[in-house]
Amino acid sequence: MEAIQAHGALWSLKEMYTYPNEYIYWTIHIVIYPYITGLVAGAFVLSSLYHVFGKEELKPVSRFALLFSFALLLIAPSPLLFHLTQPQRSIHIMMTPHFYSAIAAFTIVYMTYMAIVLAEIWFVFRPFIVGQALEKKGILGLIYKVMTLGSYDVSEHALHVDEKITKILAFVGIPAAGLLHGYVGFIFGSVKTVPLWKTPLMPFIFLMSAIISGVAVCIFTYLIVMFVSRRFICKNTIRSMCKVLSLFLVIAFLLEGIDLVFHAYTAEESWGILSEVIFERFGFEVIFIQWIMGMIVPMIMLMLPNVGLPRAFIASTLVLIGVFMMRWDVVIGGQSMSRSLAGFLTYKIPIIPNSIEAFKEGPIPVVILLSAPFILLFIFNKVLPVFNDITSEEDCYATPEKPS
């Protein structure tokens, strides 16, 4: 009889000496979980820049960024369900949270953030929802009626209050978004057994890469949608987003750089094998894709004067790929060096779904999970349209409260 395979043996290749129980236990889903969570935080921060700091140039994308961050937020925990070996028990985190564990705080952080995002969406779209509820008939009318939550007051005073509350929510949302993603960084940073992860900078590194990926995904999606639907694209808006992106790119780059320099300079016992992982085994992924193509090239592209739409599109796409690679390098790279410091593990993603485990851990769920936020955005956009019809640059900032 064929022996039952150990969990992890399917996709881990061992080299030299690794402990008998050592496999890559955190796989592709733990790569896309922080990736999607990061996109949430970044998109939200972008929408808050308009609401809180009054960056008028960002007005045309603030609603889109907000709704998109909600779509991403809904999908964010799903990779974890694929990752858990007992997903039906995931509710235990809420039933008996063990607060010494970073993961246990997930429910609280996630729910708080969800409440803020949902509330902000409701306040931002309230005038539109009320208008539609009064106008539309049938099922769609019923949906809008439910969405008003019984509040039909759209007097000037009420709208003024709404605006104030939105501002507060957006303001509170920024630290909440920071907490959500900083906390994901903490999950990794606190794993003391993995030398690549164990750094107090991890939450900040994750947060900065979250913001750049979130802003980049907004530029990327916005440009595609506007281009495909042949709408006018506000150049100033894109330029402003690019400015935000380049600013955070610099911070992210510095943080990641200082982390590496510290590892190299202090050169603890693990540095020998760690440097081999970073510069040799993951050399192409880390140096070429993550740093050069994902950070340095877009940084130069965005900092050169007169950023046009094609350049913005290419730079944001590169950043998206770069940040994905960064998550990959952190999660897989960190585990690819044996805890014995005397061997390596290689991760081979199971392509052929010939068993439930191979399917679960394979590329199919990944594609589904990564495309789900876009599908959700498409559906949400049917109910709460976020892409405005604009015809000229002047219109960008004078868009009516009620999108047409």
Next chain:
Amino acid sequence: MELTRRQLLKMGLLSVCGTVIPISALEIFKPDALASLVHPFSKKKRWAFVVDTTKCMGCGMCAKACKLESDIPFDTEVQRTWVERYVQLKTGEVIIDSPRGARYGFTANDPQGRELKDEDVTKGFFVPKLCNHCEKPSCVQVCPVGATYKTDDGVVLVDRKWCIGCGYCITNCPYFARFFHPIYNVADKCTFCYQRITKGLNTACSDACAFGVRKIGKLYDPDSEVFKIITTQRVAVLKPEFGNEPHVFYLGLDDIVK
């Protein structure tokens, strides 16, 4: 009100003392500390393990016995306990291996499949490994649902009905003593044979060892051989730098041991 420097210092000192003294009472009247006054210290039960690496021959009977005692499929490549072979060459190179967790024993002079000449080897030895049942287990710390826990007598166990299988504990164990159970798909590990030791029996691995390498016993128990060894001989623990306070003590540990 005018405040002189003298008054400020006086009031400052008073308020610091006023805060510190009541708080320090909490430190003095710690429940644990009070309990230790009532019960003699030696009554505290704490399981510990001694591995005498100088006696290990690498037969692997311990790893085999462990597999047979537990419900982990014999041929699945995960081990609650395993034996590592260390061979140091004259070049300074260290070769480590543990083929199939050593449950079939080391039967040839071929670490990592390499043919070695006797004259090239400076030293070689075996190191049995198992869960260290740490005093401050990092696996227990990070379990999000509290499915893994430390018993009052210091044994770290997993609740199979509550584990969600996130793998955080596995990632956080410096010794990689944890893995996913191939059938139940939950975190699994050495239990110090809790079902046996609580009945006064030995662990399966120490019963299977013909050379007296492995010993289980209680700390603070003057009759316990384990306690005698730990208190009178030079013992070391694995990876103390992680601060887990492991409770598997090794005799004859070398610095090439990972």
